[in-house]
Amino acid sequence: MSASIEEFLGELADCPYLQRLARVDGTVRLDLTEDGQIHHWHITITSGKITLSRENRPADCVLHGDKALLDAAARGERNLTTAWLTRNLVLEGRVELFRLLERLFPGPPAARNPRDLVLPPPGGQS
Amino acid sequence: MSDLVRILDGNSFVVTDRRGDFSASPTFPTGLFSWDTRFLSKWRLTINGRSLYSLSLDDLQYYQARFFLAPASATHDFDSTMSIIRQQTINDEFEDQLTIISHGDEPVDLVVRLDVASDFADIFEIRHQTKKKGGYTSRIENGSLFLGYQREDFHREVMISCDLGSEIDPGNCRSEVDLDGLTATGRLEPKKMWVLKLRAAMLGPGRRTVRASLGGTPRRRPSLAEDLELWFDNAPRLETDHESLAGTYRRSIADLAALRYTPLVSAGLSVPAAGLPWFMTIFGRDSIITSFQALPFAPQLAAATIYTLSIPQGSRLDDFRDEEPGKVLHEFRYGESAAFEEQPHTPYYGSADATPLYVVLMDEYERWTGDAAMVHRFEREARAALDWIDTYGDAMGNGYIWYQRRSAPRGLQNQCWKDSDDGICYRDGRLPGFPRATCELQGYAYDAKIRGARLAREFWGDPAYAERLEREAADLKQRFNRDFWIERHGYYALALDTNGDQVDALASNIGHLLWSGIVDESRADQVARHLMSPELFSGWGVRTLATDQARYNPIGYHIGTVWPFDNSLIAWGLRRYGFDRESARIAIAVIEAAGYFAGRLPEAFGGYERDLTRYPVEYPTACSPQAWSAGATLLLLRAMLGLEPVGDQLVSRPSLPDGFDRLVLRNVPGRWGRKDVSA
Known part of the structure; x- marks a missing residue:
């Protein structure tokens, strides 16, 4: 599990192929606020692969939010869909790109497999 | 109301x-x-x-x-x-x-x-x-x-x-x-x-x-009046002397137009929302079944549903949302309670049937339309759905789909279509523990594997996967017929409980098994007889639960009422196994009931005996219009006309109820272009 949004994005960029993004090309920019400063992450999605830059360039979808929110999301502690609905995360542009990217974030760390409820977990691990 | x-x-x-x-x-x-x-x-x-x-x-x-x-x-x-x-x-x-x-x-x-x-x-x-x-x-x-x-x-x-x-x-x-x-x-x-x-x-x-x-682009569409006219122009034209059917057909087509909903992410396509007033949003199960029912009439709904459900397909474990990788969503909401996580609908994944049904819809869509591009485009989603059946769906690890909510107390106890708390019970009224494996889920899984095999062989170039799915399907059918069949009653158990024992209530779910094809030929006759027995068939349709079961209540939401959508799948299933007269009997019963609702079939109506009330009693808080009730008319028509795509042709094998002289459906869309069928 990633500790921060930069680590999470770095891991995504290292993936040779993200099947979930295979159907859509586009660009997403994260404008993340921390201590009164805005950090930019520019994400280009092409044929299931993402490339990153720190440039403040135009994008098809721009997300504005606190860096702490995205860090928490990278750890599975915050849900970005509800952050979007409550406007903790403000979106401009193509919603589809956000919804696809959101799917790549991890679930809550304590989440269980349905089998954990009925079977003893193999080797004590879920 | x-x-x-x-x-x-x-x-x-x-x-x-x-x-x-x-x-x-x-x-x-x-x-x-x-x-x-x-x-x-x-x-x-x-x-x-x-x-x-x-x-x-x-x-x-x-x-x-x-x-x-x-x-x-x-x-x-x-x-x-x-x-x-x-x-x-x-x-x-x-x-x-x-x-x-x-x-x-x-x-x-x-x-x-x-x-x-x-x-x-x-x-x-x-x-x-x-x-x-x-x-x-x-x-x-x-x-x-x-x-x-x-x-x-x-x-x-x-x-x-x-x-x-x-x-x-x-x-x-x-x-x-x-x-x-x-x-x-x-x-x-x-x-x-x-x-x-x-x-x-x-x-x-x-x-x-x-x-x-929320960042959504404005809907680009013609005026509502032009749009509705176009919708009617594109729908097949029905010619019949049966007044109730003519009116019900027109109403159903209009209601499906009304319930179209353009989600934020759908490439501008519209999917069927489930029903007014409680369910004006995308529901996995309802949107899939409605799209299935509407395939011979408005196949674009299926394309939109396949696409719309693909993006939020489960990608991780999340207890609050009952989410698992590969799972197709149950419901998405945008209101305050969802936004602040007081309800889990962002999206909520608590349904065990939407995932196999997603594969069923994709296959049936291709059979009707010949749109191979869709099958290629959504291969990842279909495979993930098929994987879910054998992994997270099989919570007991014994080859069946089971459900048990992790999202307490907001999540659904019953994650099948009978999702009220008392919807799944034994004959004597007891409620089983969790997890539960209801019978129709196994039918859907069987059908999804058979259909998934066809997609793998014909489109994905993966014959090994196709063979594996077929082997698994055959094995599932055999085990199912061993574990769910109740010999002394001559029907399939409503579910298995945690101990692997049969939840022995007689319920309409056995009709879905005919639709899915998991019923052994030798047992189909007994299943059909139960469906048409006075305990299940009210005269207006098949009840959700038979009258001789302890929990039966003619106005119990899932324990005695008659649901038009349920009946449409049962009628179609009966035809699959050659029970043409029984199928026609159900079709005419539901269409006659629709006449009492000005052609607008509600979500459900009372399970009272037809001879007793003379008219179908509306269920008190039923949704109306309801997408899969409107869709029921369409699938019942398909059943009466016996419509099947065979290769590139539309084949019709009509079996009309008594009292029908003429039934013509013009301009049925499909891979053949447009075709008229008549009986």
Whole structure:
């Protein structure tokens, strides 16, 4: 599990192929606020692969939010869909790109497999 | 409920009384709703201090209603010196157009008063009342009234305004807004009319539409009237002498048009929302089944559903949302309770059937349309859905689909279509523990594997996977027929419980097994006989639960009522196994029932014996219109005509109920272009 949004994005960029993004090309920019400063992450999605830059360039979808929110999301502690609905995360542009990217974030760390409820977990691990 | 008038467009809808007014009811949602929030809870018109008397009503189109009114007199009769035509339209905003016509010989001074209020209730708060956590605002700006609700950055606002029109000299009329509504005054000359418009716009943060505030692009579409005309033009034309069927068909096509909903992410395509008033959003199960039912009539719904459900397909474990990788969602909501995680619908994944049914729909869609590109495009989703069946879906690790919620207390106990808490029971009324494996889920899994195998072989170039799926399907069928069959009763158990024991109630679910093809040929006859027995068949259709079961209740939501959609799948399943007469009997029963609802089949009606009540009794809080009830008419037609795509041809093998002389369906769309079929 990633500790921060930069680590999470770095891991995504290292993936040779993200099947979930295979159907859509586009660009997403994260404008993340921390201590009164805005950090930019520019994400280009092409044929299931993402490339990153720190440039403040135009994008098809721009997300504005606190860096702490995205860090928490990278750890599975915050849900970005509800952050979007409550406007903790403000979106401009193509919603589809956000919804696809959101799917790549991890679930809550304590989440269980349905089998954990009925079977003893193999080797004590879920 | 029939004294309520409903108009809708997408996830916006208005429920009024027969005068066009509404005042919030604590239990049933009247008001103006959009994006799962009630934007207006009160909208009440008076003229010169008098409320209005309803003379008649035209349900023009699904998005428009017209009321013919007169001011009520002191004796509660009506005042004939004036009449009012009130036309309400829901589109991106709500418009209430008043045409006031004077019949007298003297000029008359009018005071038109509109009282408004909003509680900004979340749709879930109406069903389970809770106290609002945010604050209300009201203010007047530029001659408009703004009522608002704010909780942190979650903001909803309604803007109410009045357009006085040009029939009355501006010097003789004016409007004034206050915090409780607005008042328009004017002098109407004899035999003249005054047309004025009252408007309510539903807004999100930044005074933008909710869609725009969430980042959605505006819907590009022709006017609602042109769009509806196009929809009817594209639907096959039915010719029949059977009046109830003709009316029900037309109503069903219109209701499916009405329930189309364009989600934020759908490439502008529209999917069937589940039903008014509680379910105006995308539901995995309902949208898939409705799209399946509608394939021979409006195959574009299936394409939109396959696409729309692909993006939020489960990608991780999340207990609160009952999410697992590969799982197809149950329900998505945009209201306050979802946004603040008081309800898990962002999205909620608590249904165990939507995932196999997703594969079933994709295969059936290709068989009808020949749209191979879709099957290629959504290969990842279909494979993930098939994987889910054998991994997270199989919680007990023994080769069946099981469900048990992790999202307590908000999640659903029963994650099959009979999702009320007592929907799954033993004959003697006991409720089984969790997890549960209901029988129809295993049928869907079997069908998904068989169909998935065809897709793998013909489109994905993966014969090894196809063989594996076929082997698994054959094994599942064999085990199912061993473990679920109750020898002494001659039917399949409703479910298996945690111990692997049979949950032995006799329920309509066995009909779905025929649809899926998991029933051994040698047992189909016994299943069909049970479905048509007096215990299950009421004369209006197959009951959800047989009358001799302990929990049977003719108005129990899933334990005795008759559901039209359930019957349409059963009728289609009976045809699959060659029970043509039984299938036709169900089809005609449901279509005759529709005649009592002016062609609009409700979600469910009472399970009373037909001979006892003579008419089908509407279930008290049933949704209407309901997408898969409208879709039931279409699948029943398919069953009567025996429509199947075979290769590139449309084959018809009609089996009509008694009393049908002629049934022609023209312009059935599919991979053959358009074709007429007749019986």
